[in-house]
Amino acid sequence: MKTVPERIAALRAAMKEAGVDGFLIPSSDPHMSEYLPDSYQARSWFSGFNGSVGTLAVTADAAALWVDGRYFIQAERQIAGSGIELMRIAQKGTPEIPAWLADTLPENGVMGVDGMVTATSTVEKLNKAFEKKHISIRDIDFVTPLWEGRPAAPATPAWLLDVKYAGKTAAEKLAQLREKLQEKGANAMLVSRLDSVAWLLNLRADDIACTPVAMAYCLVLPDSATLFINRSRLPQEAQDALAKEGVQTAAYEDVANAIAAIDQPVTALYEPDGLNYTLYNAWKANPNVTLLAGEEPVQQLKGVKNEVEIENIKNAHVKDGVAMVRFQMALEDKMARGEAVTECDVTEMLATLRREQPLCLGESFDTIPAYGANAAMMHYHAVPETCATLEPHGFLLVDSGGQYLDGTTDITRTYSLGELTDEEKTYYTWVLKCHIDIAKVIFLEGCTGGNLDIIARSPLWQHGIDYRCGTGHGVGFVGGVHEGPQNLRTNNHAVFQPGMTITDEPGVYEEGKIGIRIENELVCKEWDTTEYGRFLCFEPITYCPIDTRPVKVELLDDAELTWLNNFHQTVYRTLENSLNDREREWLKAACAPLTR
Incomplete structure (x- = not known):
């Protein structure tokens, strides 16, 4: 090679x-x-x-x-x-x-x-x-x-997500999209982002590891919609169901020819960041097409979860929380017995425990199990040849998530494995303050991810520390673990709306030394409406205890301490009926309130 x-x-x-x-x-x-x-x-x-x-x-x-x-x-x-x-x-x-x-x-x-x-x-x-x-x-x-030995293109079986999970049919979503196109002065669009096609048509497959999407396009015209996919992958029953929703199917490779064959005047909206250059030129070459650059409306539509999706996502997080509790218990048991546990073992443990949960499809991304200094690499990947063995001191950072038929999860916990330095405890508590401050924020409608990102970073900025990444990202529904347009990052201009989900994951990373991150998923909701406008807030929908052993309580203000204790009460009440007696007792201790 x-x-x-x-x-x-x-x-x-x-x-x-x-x-x-x-x-x-x-x-x-x-x-x-x-x-x-x-x-x-x-x-x-x-x-x-x-x-x-x-x-x-x-x-x-x-x-x-x-x-x-x-x-x-x-x-x-x-x-x-x-x-x-x-x-x-x-x-x-x-x-x-x-x-x-x-x-x-x-x-x-x-x-x-x-x-x-x-x-x-x-x-x-x-x-x-x-x-x-x-x-x-x-x-x-x-x-x-x-490219020698290039892998074959993916061709996994495609299937349709039941509307009892999705909340809306493909026909309803196409109507939403056409309405958005009309608002923008357009009446046609090639939906090319895979997560957008998946959401729009309730179409799923396993073409990308950990992301249940199919390699496909959807061409939306004023009076028709066509799914371009390798049709041998999609059962005839599913093709018939889509036809009833107003969606025809065609071969994946025929998309450029279909654009060239448009014989009616259309105004086609395209997203410069989301449309590849070859297909842009196919649109440009058709004299019947007027091109209009703009934001891709499907991203906005799917970013705001409907009520059915939100309820399902919460159910997925309950299952995920049960798996996380069982993981932490198993890890503590192994460490207490003096068993050798590697970062790769952590990955396998979590994958097994998630798979035991109903409706689990697998992981939502490759688990990041990072011990000690390895956690300074935000997207560290443990491999058997070089993965670290856990020791009874320092931190273990575990960033993981699951794909379920009723939702997608993303969670990070940083666990104390034993003795910690005072500096490690201080850093951990600062990160926790960042996490809490964004989770409990109340903000006026119209605020963007860039506005709120400042709040998350403030506790670290006060000590001259920052992290070179965003604070949070949107999460798809049985889709990509990362989605937009909503993000918590300096340059994000998307306005938060009720129904949007977002992760809250500030951190501290010092090369060769330490990495700490705490992550929950939040859903944006209405807080109150006053004479000054509508105010919004976030509700945590991750149900798993945050390790309180490293917390320096004296560094938390009263509001932060109250938030943490209330969060743990919610976690306990949400999970207790899904656990056995031993697990329930463990969770009760893990969720015990902190006092000064």
């Missing part, structure tokens, strides 16, 4: 032969997915960096990899000796990709992109940066001929 330098060399040789001076390999697939099928992990194959997000740029004489703060440590280790320069996004002195390419490529050069996996917005930014040097862009695929 070729090494990373050999793969880069082969790419450069192919570029030279084709007359291309640079090539971009994003973390993407034709649907602009965050988590990718194995067959689209090209950036990982060419660079050796296997984090979920990153962009590789290769020119004749240089190669660079851009990653965000979650992956600085991991990427530095994985690309060491490869000849690839690490670019730390949002750090002083780090150039943006278009600027770096514009500086690196020659005058009148040619930049290659695979249009099927490159967002339209990316090409727009490149074109703008390339104007002065007259650099052109060519849609070309170097990956397919060079």
Whole structure:
């Protein structure tokens, strides 16, 4: 098998032969997915960096990899000796990709992109940066001929999620979408994001690990809707059910031809970040189409959960809470007996306990079990060859989640395994304060994720500490564990609405030393309406105790202490009837109120 330098060399040789001076390999697939099928992990194959997000740029004489703060440590280790320069996004002195390419490529050069996996917005930014040097862009695929042993495209069985879980039929959701399109001055759209297609048509599959989506598109026109999918994967019964909802089916590879065949005047809304460049050009080439750039409305629609979804999500969290309680009990028992427990054992324990729960489909992402300094890598991945063995001191961070027929969960707990330093306890309590402050916030309708993110970070900022990631993200419904438009991060402008779910997961990360994160899922709801407007708040819907053993109570104010004790009362009341006597006694102790 070729090494990373050999793969880069082969790419450069192919570029030279084709007359291309640079090539971009994003973390993407034709649907602009965050988590990718194995067959689209090209950036990982060419660079050796296997984090979920990153962009590789290769020119004749240089190669660079851009990653965000979650992956600085991991990427530095994985690309060491490869000849690839690490670019730390949002750090002083780090150039943006278009600027770096514009500086690196020659005058009148040619930049290659695979249009099927490159967002339209990316090409727009490149074109703008390339104007002065007259650099052109060519849609070309170097990956397919060079990637040896590339996995086959996913083709798992597809199925329809029962409306008793989804809350609305595909026909009802299509009506919502058409109404949103009309509000924006459009009447057509290619729904290309996989989680959007899944939500819109109540369609599910297992094409991406831990994410129950199918590789598919949905073309919505004024009087028709067509699902583009490998039809052999979708039972005839499901195709017939969709037809009754006003949705026809066609072959996955026919989507570009269908766009070209539109013979009526339409105004098509497209999201530059969500539509690949090749299909954008298919729209652009049809004279009957007027293109309108804008935000993808399905993301907004599915981001606001309906009442049935919210009730189901809470039920999923009850099951998940039971699994988490049993996990912590089993871990404590093993540690007390002096058994050797590795990070990989933690992953297996949690997967087994979740699978025992009714309606569980599996994990919602690869579990992150990080002991000690490993937790400083936000998206650390434990492997048998190098995973750490737990010791009776320090912290174990466990970030995990489950997929259930009635919801998707995401939870992080940082556990004390024994003796802790005073600094570790202090950091833990500061993170807990951040977590509580966002969970109990009351805010005026109109606030964005950027507004609220400041509240979450404030307890750490007071000590000159920050974390290089968002505070929280939306969570899909039997879908992607990450969804928008809602996020808790500095630059997020999405306005919170009742029904939106969000994670609350501040943290402290010191390279080579420590990592602490506490995460619950919250649902946004109405608090009150006064003469000043409607006020909103959050309700925690994660039902699992937060480890209170590391807490320095003197660092919590009265409101924070009250919130914590009330949260634990809710956890106990919610889970007690789902546990046996021993588990109930353990939970009672874990949820015992803290006092000064």
